[in-house]
Amino acid sequence: MSEQAVEIWAVADTRRGVENQAIGLAEALSRVLGGKVHRAVIRDDGYVTLPDADNPAIWIGCGRPAIAVARQHRKSYPDARFVYVQDPRGHYGQFDAIVAPQHDRLSKPNSLSMIGSPNRLTPERLAAEKARFDDRIAQLPGPRAAVLIGGPNKRLKMSPAVTAAIAQRCQWVLEQGHSLMVSTSRRTPLPLRQLLAGLEENERCWVYDGEGENPYFSFLAAADRIFVTEDSTNMLTEAAFTGKPVYSLPLDGNPGKFRLLHAALEAKGILRPFLGRLDDWTYVPLDETTRIATLLARQFSRIE
Incomplete structure (x- = not known):
């Protein structure tokens, strides 16, 4: 050029x-x-x-x-x-x-x-975004878990059972001593948003619902581990950029071709299903x- x-x-x-x-x-x-x-x-x-x-x-x-x-x-x-x-x-x-x-x-x-x-991630951007919200994040004692919630699509649905399971898993992670940083999307159904909003009664939980400045990238930067619903290619890829353990949260339905994405991330040691325990592992960040x-x-x- x-x-x-x-x-x-x-x-x-x-x-x-x-x-x-x-x-x-x-x-x-x-x-x-x-x-x-x-x-x-x-x-x-x-x-x-x-x-x-x-x-x-x-x-x-x-x-x-x-x-x-x-x-x-x-x-x-x-x-x-x-x-x-x-x-x-x-x-x-x-x-x-x-x-x-x-x-x-x-x-x-x-x-x-x-x-x-x-995606738009770089190490410099993650550091800058974390710095923007340092005061608020400092109120959440470590270890910290980011929970990134998408929503239903043509193949995957958020049934009442899925909604309850996600909320229960968030509560379980809190009970294991983690602080929670939760981000919902425009596609997240109202019943799940309402359940997650209730988590903020715990002082170790911050739920972003779309109002005010978006701390999404700062959640990625500040997290020790990340949970992502399996519907979102963008959020899975962004989580994989961090080099931190990434757990998938299942929805109802058949992922179809997106199983290939999940398999590729699993093959690189990035993604694991959440099986009721918190593990630590490392991998080469995906860029x-x-x-x-x-x-x-x-x-x-x-x-x-």
């Missing part, structure tokens, strides 16, 4: 999980290439708010709405390299590179496979985002 700072666009709608994948890969690529990241927002009405920057060298999109935008931007920015995160479902020739989860089993000449999904960014940088350098 050019010796000048590379202009990299991250193009996605406003869904947090989708947005973070595009921005995360863009930021990683900027660290490798010495570039500058700009955000192009696809609004709910389909209008695209462009950044105050011309002629991107690299265009990175994520989410279905980004596919149509890529088609338009190909005409406006013919010299840009276009990257899509996830499986574009038939629009394979529209992109110079496709970054797909390994569990999608996509095999195309222009595809790169990764475990999980891109697939940097690995993929490095591969893309090499690929695009060969094109120049």
